Amino acid sequence: MKKTLVYIVLATLAVACSDVVNEVPDTPFSTTPYTFNFNKSVLPPVNIPVDNALTVEGVQLGRMLFYDPILSADSSQSCASCHNQKNAFTDNGLARSTGINGTIGQRNSMPIFNLMWHLDGFFWDGRSDILRHQAIEPIIDQTEMNETIGNVMAKLSNSSRYSLAFSKAFDTESIDKELIGKALEQFMLSVVSANSKFDRVQLQLEEFTIQERTGQVIYNEEAITINEERDPNNPENIGGDCFHCHGNSLFMTREYMTNGLPNVTDIGRGGVNGNARDNYKFKTPSLRNVEKTAPYMHDGRFNTLEEVVQHYLSDMSDATADLSEEPNMHALRDSVYLSEEHKAALVAFLKTLTDDEFLDNPAYDNPF
Ligand code: HEC
Ligand code: HEC
CATH class of the missing domain: 1.10.760.10 (Cytochrome c-like domain)
Known part of the structure; x- marks a missing residue:
């Protein structure tokens, strides 16, 4: 009885095996999974569509x-x-x-x-x-x-x-x-x-200069609305409020916002969803590598980071979009005065977001 069973099993295996052998194509299709080699602790978890x-x-x-x-x-x-x-x-x-x-x-x-x-x-x-x-x-x-x-x-x-x-x-x-x-x-x-300097500082592999550190504080400090007389030298008012819209490790929010550019004719997001409240709003860009992405804004109107910073300190307009939506850009316009030294510090901080490894990575270069 046992012997018969063994024969049956063996026979079945033999048939199964020979079937497999006959069906094997010349070269079976197989791909090599792609592995990322960036430091996973500095960005959110890898997020790839399941069907690709x-x-x-x-x-x-x-x-x-x-x-x-x-x-x-x-x-x-x-x-x-x-x-x-x-x-x-x-x-x-x-x-x-x-x-x-x-x-x-x-x-x-x-x-x-x-x-x-x-x-x-x-x-x-x-x-x-x-x-x-x-x-x-x-x-x-x-x-x-x-x-x-x-x-x-x-x-x-x-x-x-x-x-x-x-x-x-x-x-x-x-x-x-x-x-x-x-x-x-x-x-x-x-x-x-x-792998920008900013990332390496987060990983405690490098340190900011005093100027970059000051810039980081300005970037991450909330603008305070003051009703008192504006005082350009008030050392309290250095909150640039940049983090509200360009925050987190990606240096962007996934939102369509307005930053008060004057004379905008392109209605941006509103043109896509037909919602008038979204007129003149644009995807908030990441500020990683921003040193390398000039000219700036959806229409490329500013050539330098200094011009961009100056825009946030003076020229913001609510002619085309409501600046009082959160975060309140009026607060920024009305209360923040940065000295020349502070402006330079903010720009110096933005430049720590430059990632030379990425800019020179041969894996992203022309393969031909
Ligand atoms: C209310 C949200 C908001 C705040 C606060 C904000 N930004 Fe922006 N930023 C935007 C939006 C939206 C754009 C794109 C606007 C456009 O192109 O019309 C932008 C664009 C930029 C750009 C151009 C990037 C590019 O690739 O063209 C820079 C640089 C920038 N912001 C820096 C800053 C700095 C520095 C601060 C703080 C002083 C700041 N932002 C505060 C929303 C904001
Ligand atoms: C003639 C110049 C030009 C060419 C060629 C071009 N792009 Fe672009 N790309 C742009 C411009 C301008 C935008 C912004 C357009 C807009 O917002 O309407 C853009 C936007 C994008 C974005 C959006 C990024 C984001 O954060 O939303 C991606 C992705 C992109 N392009 C990929 C490509 C790919 C892939 C090709 C080739 C098949 C390509 N582009 C060819 C000029 C170009």
């Missing part, structure tokens, strides 16, 4: 696409043309980007890093809520790469380099919009900035 786990092959494909002018109609422009790694993936000093036909766009190019923590809204007005969909928009935008998805798919399918790269990343040579978007999403999500 990062793989070495997918990130590499996305990186090729990002740097390849093949995505534009006349093969003259890649994503990197307006998103240069050396400038924290912003444009090369242009207030507003220029597309392939020389058309000047409406807005300032945006930095690309730490995007895994703003998966809920892309572009200055947050009109795209999924990164892989966002990635397709510049390709078809007439003022940017001005190409059709049909043409892009055809061009990529005719390239043996891409047929191979798509099969390695996604086990298919049939290239479509979704996969192009997913590959670009993977590359962009792999781009992390977490």
